[in-house]
Amino acid sequence: MFMNSRERVMAAVRHQKVDRIPMFMDCTTLDVTEALIKGVGCQTEEEMHKKLQIDCRWCVCMDDFISRNAYEEGTFIDMWGVEKTVYGGIPAAHPLSHLESVEDIENYDHWPSPDQIDYDKYIEKMKQFQDYAVFGGMWSPFLEQATMLVGMENLMMLMYDDPELVDILLDKIVGFYLECNRRMFEKAGDLMQIYFMGDDYGTQNSLLYSPDMFRRFIKPRLKRLYDLAKSYGYVVQQHSCGSVVKIVPDLIEIGLDGLHPIQVSAAGMELKEVKRQFGEQLYFAGSMDAMHLLIDGTDEEVEERIQETMSLFDNGGFIFGPSQGFLPEIPTERIIKMYELGYRYGNKEEK
Known part of the structure; x- marks a missing residue:
């Protein structure tokens, strides 16, 4: 049974049999993407994706949250009024670090408007990928955005000292994302299939928050x-x-379908165990160890891990990819080989 990329991904997320396990791409920097384009002998990112048999296409709105105009040397101001470093987007200051009252929230003069988002840019992009599974919507990292505005330590303290104020702050941010998503969804219709949102709740050893x-x-x-x-x-x-x-x-209880990226080097996140516990309720996307194995492992270890991973999913429930975005430290040739092996060992038609 041959499937196109969209059919393959949607069967996988529904825990149905697939002709091969679908794959996604995730690069942390433009340098990594450009190295992959050159490494496979292509001219564009889309050509590279096709050559590596990537089944998903990224049309998630993130770029609009980062102004490309430098504010000073090495920094810029994003649409939330947060000064950040150009490389890495690290906040240089927290404009609401003084937060003490509702008035501080109401008087802040850099709240973004949903009107600032160029929704049509993403819709036009989605239209190009109708044979593929489209990840869309707003990234919507409301907790991260609160920490950018207030500062992580300050936010954690406020959760204990003034939880109602934190409620007001978070609702202000979430309200923005809800309206942006609503507008995006109205325009997108069936052009996208998967709402992909992100925020970080974990560390290497446990949760950031209890x-x-x-x-x-x-x-x-x-x-x-x-x-x-x-x-x-x-x-x-x-x-x-x-x-x-x-x-x-908790995520399953509120309706989650799929978890990304399965950081297998973190405590309790080994793929086989996560699948044992939650594999009937969730599909998983990711898991190839981009922190250690892809950087320091041998070719034999990488191939063995890919073979083991693919053998776990004979009935869907998985999209193959990295456990975090590919880092510049990972050899380009290894990333290319990872997808070649993923295609080979993920082929269920030959089994």
Whole structure:
């Protein structure tokens, strides 16, 4: 049974048999992308994706949140009024670090408007990829955005000292993302299939926030975003780096379909164990160890891991890719080989 890329991905996320396990691409920097384009002998990113048999296409709105105009040497101001470093987007200052009252939120003069987003740019991009599974919507990292505005330590302290103020702040941010997503979904219709949103809740060893704090501040707001996407018929895929195994049942409870990127080097995130616990309720996207194995492992170890990974998923439930975006430290040839091996060992027609 031959499937096109969209059919293959949608069968996989529905835990149905596929002709081969679908694959996605995730590069952290333009340098990595350009090296891959050159490495496979192509001229464009799309040609490279086709040559490596990539089944998913990224049409998620993130770029509009970062102004490309440098503010000073090495920094710029994003649309939320946060000064960041050009490389890495690290905040140089937190404009609401003084947050003490509702008036501080109301008087802040850099709240973005949904009118600032160029939705049509993403819709036109989606139209080019109708044989592929399209990841779309707004990235919607409302917790990260709160930490950018207030500062992580300040935000954590406020969660204990003034939780109602944190509620108002988070609702302000989530309200923006809900309206942006609503507008995007109205325009996109069936041009996209998977709502892909992201925020980071885990560290290498555990959660950034306790399960109780997650349930108090994050879970109900995630549900609003999930519910909106579900009302338009989209599959919901959540990104979070780190060890998030303790909150996966909560994510399932509020309607999550797929978890990305399965950071296998983090505590409790070994793919086989995560699949054992949650594989009937979720599909998984990612898992190839981009922090250690792809950088330091031998060719034999990489191939063995790919073969083992693909053997776990004979009945869908998986999209093959890295455990984080590919880093510049990973040899280009190894990334190319990873997808060649993924194509070979993920082929279910020959089994």
